[in-house]
Amino acid sequence: MANFIYTARRPGGEQVSGEIELASSAAVAAHLADNGLIPLRIQQSSVATVSDKPKRKPFMWRRGRKVALPDLILFCRQMYSLTRSGVPMLRSLKGLIESTQNQQMREALEGVVDGLESGRDLAGAMTGYANVFPNIMIRMIQVGENSGNLEESFEQLANYLEFEKMTRERIKAALRYPTFVIIAISVAIAILTLFVIPTFEKVFAGFGAELPLPTRIIMAISNFAVAYWPYIFALLFVMVWGARWFVRTPRGRYIWDRYKLRLPVVGSILLRSSLARFARSFAMGYGSGMPLVQALGYTARAIENDYLAEKLDIMRNTLERGETLTNSAAAIGVFTPLVLQMLSVGEETGSVDSMLVEVADFYEREVEYELKNLTSAIEPILIVVIGGMVLVLALGVFLPMWNLSSAMRH
Numbered sequence: 001m002a003n004f005i006y007t008a009r010r011p012g013g014e015q016v017s018g019e020i021e022l023a024s025s026a027a028v029a030a031h032l033a034d035n036g037l038i039p040l041r042i043q044q045s046s047v048a049t050v051s052d053k054p055k056r057k058p059f060m061w062r063r064g065r066k067v068a069l070p071d072l073i074l075f076c077r078q079m080y081s082l083t084r085s086g087v088p089m090l091r092s093l094k095g096l097i098e099s100t101q102n103q104q105m106r107e108a109l110e111g112v113v114d115g116l117e118s119g120r121d122l123a124g125a126m127t128g129y130a131n132v133f134p135n136i137m138i139r140m141i142q143v144g145e146n147s148g149n150l151e152e153s154f155e156q157l158a159n160y161l162e163f164e165k166m167t168r169e170r171i172k173a174a175l176r177y178p179t180f181v182i183i184a185i186s187v188a189i190a191i192l193t194l195f196v197i198p199t200f201e202k203v204f205a206g207f208g209a210e211l212p213l214p215t216r217i218i219m220a221i222s223n224f225a226v227a228y229w230p231y232i233f234a235l236l237f238v239m240v241w242g243a244r245w246f247v248r249t250p251r252g253r254y255i256w257d258r259y260k261l262r263l264p265v266v267g268s269i270l271l272r273s274s275l276a277r278f279a280r281s282f283a284m285g286y287g288s289g290m291p292l293v294q295a296l297g298y299t300a301r302a303i304e305n306d307y308l309a310e311k312l313d314i315m316r317n318t319l320e321r322g323e324t325l326t327n328s329a330a331a332i333g334v335f336t337p338l339v340l341q342m343l344s345v346g347e348e349t350g351s352v353d354s355m356l357v358e359v360a361d362f363y364e365r366e367v368e369y370e371l372k373n374l375t376s377a378i379e380p381i382l383i384v385v386i387g388g389m390v391l392v393l394a395l396g397v398f399l400p401m402w403n404l405s406s407a408m409r410h
Contacts, residue, residue: 003019003020003044003124003127004019004020004025004028004042004043004044005017005018005019005042005043005044005120005124006018006019006020006028006032006039006040006041006042006043007039007040007041007042008032008038008039008040009038009040015040017119017120017121018120018121018124018145019120019121019123019124019142020142020146025042025044028042029042067102067104067105067108067131067132069161069164069165069168070165071100071102071105072133072134072137072161073158073161073162073165075096075100075105076137076154076155076157076158076161077154077158078092078096079092079096079154080151080154080155080158082095083150083151083154084151089116089122090113090116090117093109093112093113093116094113096109097109097110097113104131104132105132108126108129108132108133111125111128111129112125112126112129113125115128121142121145122141122145122150123138123139123141123142123145126138126141134304135301135302135304136157136160136277136281136302136303136304137157139281139298139299139301139302140153140156140157140281140284140302141153141154141157142298143281143284143285143295143298143299143302144284146285146298147284147285149284152284153284156280156281156284160277160280163273163364163367164273166371167269167273167367167371170371170372170374171266171269171371171374174371174374174375174378175378177375178378178381178382181382181386182382182385182386182389185386185389185390186389188393189389189392189393192393192396192397193218193219193221193222193396194222194226196397197215197218197219197222197396197397197400198219198222211400212395212399212400214395214396214399215395215396215397215399215400218392218395218396250306253306254306254307254310257305257306257307257308258307261274261305261307261308264381265374265377265378265381266374268370269367269370269371269374271334272363272364272366272367272370273363273364273367274303274304274305274308275303275308275334275335275359275363276359276360276361276362276363276364276367277302277303277360278299278300278302278303278308278312279356279357279359279360279363280356280357280360281298281299281302282295282296282299282356283352283353283354283356283357283359283360284353285298285299286352286353286356287353287354287356292319292325293316293319293320296312296315296316296319297313297316299312300312300313300316308334311332311333311334312332314331314332315328315329315331315332316328318331324347325343325346325347325352326340326343326344326347329343335359338362339359339362339363342355342358342359342362343355343356343359
C-alpha cells in the first residue's frame with residue numbers, strides 16, 4: 001500500500017484533488033472511476049513531502065513530547081460538533097487555532113491549514129505531524145473522508161481516545177501497588193547486601209568461620225557491583241538505547257508488536273483493544289459503501305500494530321482470491337470463535353457492518369472486564385516475586401546468623 005496524490009474532474013467539470021492509500025496508481029484510477037471521477041493526474045506521495053512539513057515553525061519542535069490524550073479528545077469532540085453543524089473545515093480549524101491553549105497543537109493546526117489551502121485533504125495535511133496526531137487518527141479521518149462520514153470518524157475517534165485514556169489509567173492504577181512493593185523490597189535487599197551482610201564477613205573472620213555459599217554469592221555480586229558500577233550503568237544505558245532504536249526499525253517494531261500481545265496478563269488486553277479498534281473502523285468504512293477489500297486495507301493501518309496489520313493483509317489477500325469474510329477471518333487465527341460466528345451471521349443476513357459493531361462492543365466489554373480484574377490477576381505473580389526476594393534475604397542474612405551462633409557455641 002502507498003499514498004497517491006490525485007487530481008480528478010467531476011462530470012460537471014469541477015476539479016477535485018486529494019490523497020488516497022491504495023496498492024498502485026491503476027487501483028487509484030479504478031477507484032476514482034468507480035466514484036464517477038475522471039482522473040487527470042496521479043502521483044505517488046513520499047512520506048515527507050514539502051507540503052507535509054510545518055511551514056510556520058522549524059522541525060525541532062516536532063521532537064518534543066506528544067500532545068496529551070485530553071487535548072486530542074477535546075479536538076475530536078470540537079471537530080465532530082463543528083463538522084456536524086456544517087461549518088467549513090478551514091473555518092473550523094482556524095477557530096480552534098484561536099481557542100486552543102496547547103502551543104504544540106496550535107502550531108500543528110497552523111500547518112494543517114497551510115496544507116488544506118494548498119489543495120491537500122485533511123488526512124494528508126495531518127500526516128507530517130506524527131507527534132501531535134497519532135496514526136490511528138490520520139487513518140480513521142482518511143476513511144471518513146473517502147466514505148463521506150467525516151463527522152462519524154471524529155465521534156469514533158473521541159470515543160476511542162477516551163477508552164484508551166481509561167485503559168491506561170486503570171493499568172497504571174493496577175500496577176502502582178505492585179511496583180511500589182517491588183521497589184521497596186529491592187531497596188531493602190540492596191541495603192542489606194551493601195551494608196549488613198559485609199559485617200558478617202568480619203565477624204566470621206574473627207571466629208575463624210567461613211560464610212555460607214549463598215552469602216558468599218551475594219557478597220561476590222555486591223563487590224562486583226561496587227567495583228564496576230560505572231560500567232554497569234553504561235551497559236544498561238547502551239542496552240536501553242539499543243532496544244529503543246531497534247523498536248523504531250521496521251523489523252524491531254514488528255517483533256515488539258508481536259511480542260507485546262503475548263505478555264502475561266496485559267497481552268490479552270492489548271490484543272482485544274486493537275481488535276476492537278479494527279472492528280469499529282472497519283464497520284464504519286464498509287458500512288459507508290466502500291468496497292470490502294479497500295475498507296480492510298484502510299483500517300488495517302489504523303490499529304498501529306505491524307504484526308496484526310500483516311495478519312489483516314493476509315485476510316485481505318484471501319478475500320481477493322474469492323474467499324468469504326468469515327473464512328478469511330478464521331485463517332489469520334486472531335478472532336475468537338464467537339466473533340467468527342457473528343461474522344458468519346452478518347454475511348448470511350447482509351449486515352456485516354452491524355455485526356462488526358457488535359464485535360467491537362464485545363471486545364471492549366472484555367477489555368473493561370479484564371481491566372477491572374487486573375489487580376487480582378497480578379497478585380499471584382507479585383506473590384511469587386516477593387517470595388523469591390524473601391528467599392534471597394533468608395539465605396543471605398538468616399543463614400549466616402544461624403551459622404554464627406553455631407560457631408559461637410563451639
